Amino acid sequence: MKPLRIAVTKGRLEQKTIELFEKMGCDCSEVRNKGRRLILPVPDLGAEIVLAKAQDVITYVEHGVCDIGIVGKDTIMESGGSFFEVLDLGFGKCRFAIAGQGEEPRVEEIKVVASKYPNVTRKYFESRLMDIDVVKIEGSVELAPLLCLADAIVDIVETGTTLKENGLYVWQSVADISARVIVNTAAMKLRKQEMESIFNRAEAVINAGN
Amino acid sequence: MKRYNRITPEGTRDLFSSECLALRKTEQKLSQLFSSYGYREVQTPGLEFFDLFSNGARALPQEEMYKLTDLKGRLLVLRPDSTAPIARMVSGKLKGAALPLRLYYNQTVFRSNPSLKGKSDELRQMGIELVGAAEGIADLEILTTAAEALGISGAGDFRIEIGHVGFFKAIIARLGISEEEQNEIRSLIESKSYAALGDLLAGMEQTPYTDALKRLPRLFGGEEVFAGAAELAALCDELSEVLESLRNLYNGLCQLGFGDRIIIDLGLVGRMDYYTSFVFRGYISDCGDAVLSGGRYDTLYGEFGLEYPAVGFGVALDLLVKSIPQEEVPIAEVLIVAEKGQEIAAIRLHQRLSEEGKRVEISTFSEIAAAKVYAENQGIEEIIFLQEEGAE
Structure with a gap:
């Protein structure tokens, strides 16, 4: 049987995931000493880890070339797609929020919103029946209201320090975010036993940590 | 102005000979299977009115359909599905036909997918519709046909997954919650979002039914599922009946x-x-999507004014064909080379040899040297050279 392929979001979630796997009793030395390799074995899990950018994790899982993915809820909400979302790993916690200039929230007056997450933004304001214009910004979104391009931003907020230093205030929370385990729909059915044993071990570690 | 005359639209592509061959062979196997169960082929138009797919249970999201207008300004779609058009056909032109009707189709459907997702917008599908057959042996027959279809396709190991919507419907009906909440719960169960489902249900009044919903997405696998579901089935007659019917299948x-x-x-x-x-649904290994999907839809014909129960499934031919080992496309066995003046003889010889069942090509080169090079490149083994004096 081929090893399970687990796509892991590079960077912070990658570190947390390796810690989780190690707590599950898996030797992750290959992943820790990865060099420039992008596909790395974790023999104790009977799996290979594929390191990828967040959006690509979803793409690989959706197409079934990776069986499992570890990715933030923010990317799931922005990209969508069809897959199973089976586990909340509890790390990588933050939230989507609307922020703007001035301590007093003025959400009802918003006409233009800047965001790195245009789909999340559009969907949220649609659900509130507000017709707004969304401007997609690639870098520091905080600039948009300061330069008067937008009335507010929708962005990921962890501590709120960046916002504060630029005179922006959280007006409203949109959704909570944390790292999730996603699974290809066909693979879930065809390789149920292997997957469930991994998820049960992971859940045991997560619950022990709480 | 940029001209798009040398590429195909996103989501479409050309098929080469080897792909056509694999596709045709699979189509042939499936048509034979469907015919052996007494199904007869029908075709429906590539263009249909938008209204056929915009109302009731058969509605598809409008952003998934390719739309255009006819000369009177009415909204048309490129056929996005075959079941609704066949229901339209049965309730119109085939109204009054003896039941059950066994119909199969082999046609392309069009779906507009989001850009850059690597998904095809042109999907070749084959499927069967067993119309006017109530629950019973028909269900077992359909499932057997589905398993046989994947078996004979040559796509390797496969699985058929069965479920029953009655289970969810019976439970959710007892919660007394709004349609919006029902939809939210449904989508969380569908995506097996265990954690989010648990959180949502925790905020509701706790009953054995909320507990049942929480366990629903985990109830999948082999025979052990029946044991796991037995406790839920004991909650009410409706659930035990559903489980019983699934167990029988x-x-x-x-x-x-x-x-x-x-x-x-x-x-x-x-x-x-x-x-x-x-x-x-049907799954094959190394394919991230279901290759087959179907079920029973007893209320669909009600939308066309007929009380016909119906059951059927469709196969995604493209996915199936992709996982079948490709064969070499057969080349000609004989090359006829005709010298100037021997054209009539060459075509007559071709007629004679092809009647014998040989694959014969007539060379477009009249010089033997050029023809030999061509034959070697193509891998054609025998050359017949027609000269003034006759065949050599």
């Missing part, structure tokens, strides 16, 4: 020798309004 398939191919998922809740009873 499962046992039947085991007796027919498909036991190790069948998996069960009580959390299969997609397209709830459309399916009324059991639902199923």
Whole structure:
């Protein structure tokens, strides 16, 4: 049987995931000493880890070339797609929020919103029946209201320090975010036993940590 | 102005000979299978009125359909599905035909996918519709046909997954919650979002039914699912009946020798309004999507004014064909080379040889040297050279 392929979001979630796997009793030395390799074995899990950018994790899982993915809820909400979302790993916690200039929230007056997450933004304001214009910004979104391009931003907020230093205030929370385990729909059915044993071990570690 | 005259639109592509060959062979195998069960082929137009797909349970999201208008300004779509057009056909032109009707189709459907997702917008599908057959042996027959279809396709190991929408419907009906909340719960079960589902249900009044919903998405796998669901089934008659009918199908398939191919998922809740009873999907290895999907839809014909129960499935030919080992496209066995003046003789010889069942090509080169080079490049083994004096 081929090893399970687990796509892991590079960077912070990658570190947390390796810690989780190690707590599950898996030797992750290959992943820790990865060099420039992008596909790395974790023999104790009977799996290979594929390191990828967040959006690509979803793409690989959706197409079934990776069986499992570890990715933030923010990317799931922005990209969508069809897959199973089976586990909340509890790390990588933050939230989507609307922020703007001035301590007093003025959400009802918003006409233009800047965001790195245009789909999340559009969907949220649609659900509130507000017709707004969304401007997609690639870098520091905080600039948009300061330069008067937008009335507010929708962005990921962890501590709120960046916002504060630029005179922006959280007006409203949109959704909570944390790292999730996603699974290809066909693979879930065809390789149920292997997957469930991994998820049960992971859940045991997560619950022990709480 | 940029001209797009040398590329195809996103989501479409050309098929080469080897792909055509694999496609045709698979089509032939499936048509033979469907015919052997008494199904007859029908075709429906590539263009249909938008209205056929915009109302009721058969409605598709409008952003998934390719739309255009006819000369009177009415909205048309490129056929996005074959079941609704066949229901239209049966309720119109075939109204009054003796039941059950066994119809099969082999046609392309068009779906508009989001850009850059690597998904095809042009999907070749084959499927069967068994119209006017109530629950019973028809269900077992359909599932057997589905398993046989994947078996003979040559795509390797496969699984048929069965579920029943009655399970979810019976439980959710007892919660007394709004349609919006129902939809939210449904989508969480569909995506097996255990954690989010648990959180949502925790905020509601706790009953045995909220607990049942929480367990629903985890109830999938082999025969052990029945044991796991037994406790839920004891909650009410409706649930035990549903589980019983699913168990009967499962046992039947085991007796027919498909036991190790069948998996069960009580959390299969997609397209709830459309399916009324059991639902199923087919999976093959190394394919991230279901290659086959179907179920029973006893209320669809009601939208066309007929009380016909119906059951059927469709196969995604493109996915199936992709996983079949490709064969070499057969080349000609004989090359006829005709010297100037021998054209008539060459075509007559071709007629004679092809009647014998040989694959024969007539060379477009009249010089033997050029023809030999061509034959060697193509791998054609025999050359017949027609000269003034006759064949050499």
